[in-house]
Amino acid sequence: MGEIRSALEIALEKAEKIGKASREELRAQECREKGQRLAARFLNEADFDLAGEIARLSPEEKIPVLRGLVEVLVRNLVLPRDEYALKEVRRALSGLEVVFSAFPEVKNLTREIDRLLSQYLNHREALYQQLKQQFEAQLSEVEKTLSDQMGVKVKVDVEMQPQFQEEWRKLRDQLDPQYQRQLDYLKGIFEKALGT
Numbered sequence: 546m547g548e549i550r551s552a553l554e555i556a557l558e559k560a561e562k563i564g565k566a567s568r569e570e571l572r573a574q575e576c577r578e579k580g581q582r583l584a585a586r587f588l589n590e591a592d593f594d595l596a597g598e599i600a601r602l603s604p605e606e607k608i609p610v611l612r613g614l615v616e617v618l619v620r621n622l623v624l625p626r627d628e629y630a631l632k633e634v635r636r637a638l639s640g641l642e643v644v645f646s647a648f649p650e651v652k653n654l655t656r657e658i659d660r661l662l663s664q665y666l667n668h669r670e671a672l673y674q675q676l677k678q679q680f681e682a683q684l685s686e687v688e689k690t691l692s693d694q695m696g697v698k699v700k701v702d703v704e705m706q707p708q709f710q711e712e713w714r715k716l717r718d719q720l721d722p723q724y725q726r727q728l729d730y731l732k733g734i735f736e737k738a739l740g741t
Contacts, residue, residue, distance in 0.1 A: 576606040580613025587640050588621060588633070595643045614644055619732050622658060624724055625666050634662055641735055658731050665724040672716050680709045 587595045595614075602610055621637035623630070638655040645651040680703040692698050703709050 572606075573609040576609035577613035577616070579606070580610035580615075581617045582613075583610070584614045584617035584640065587643075588617075588636055595640055596646070599644065611644055615641065615735055615738070618644070619735050622728065622732050624721060624728065625662055628666070631662055631666055635659060645735075645738065654731065654734060658728065661724065661727055661731070665720075668724075669717075669720060672720065673713065676709070676712055676716060677703055680706065680712075 583595065583598050587593045599607075599611070599614075618637045618640045622634055625631040625634055638659060642651055642655055684701045684703060684706075687701060691701075
């Protein structure tokens with residue numbers, strides 16, 4: 546029984562040490578959080594001077610702050626649902642260009658991501674319109690029949706039909722993973738650059 550208890554005491558002691566972060570680890574975490582806050586401000590404030598904020602960083606805090614910045618900016622690189630969302634993604638891309646301004650080839654990477662996301666949005670819209678036209682063609686006969694029966698013009702909103710929504714979901718489920726894989730690969734390049 547004594548051995549079991551001492552083993553338990555040892556395990557508790559080790560667990561206690563694991564829970565305590567060193568002063569350096571705490572400072573790095575504070576800097577990373579500062580970077581995350583800077584990224585949030587950059588994304589939300591049109592006139593925020595990210596380059597100026599980075600220039601004011603001390604050498605000790607620069608890497609962890611940049612890690613936090615890149616983490617948030619990369620997290621905002623998502624498949625856009627509309628032009629407004631694409632605009633937000635472009636803001637994150639411009640932030641990454643600021644962070645990696647010492648590396649001119651980064652502009653090629655951000656352009657590639659922008660091209661991919663624009664292509665995705667165009668592809669998505671084309672599929673949506675094509676599906677909508679197919680359903681409108683199918684429902685036009687139903688609309689005519691209902692109009693004849695009721696004596697008034699009947700218009701069926703295709704986009705509100707459960708079958709339309711289900712087919713649209715299936716198309717998205719096929720489309721999104723194709724583009725997401727490519728986006729994840731390109732995002733990984735930024736993440737590897739700072740070891741985030």
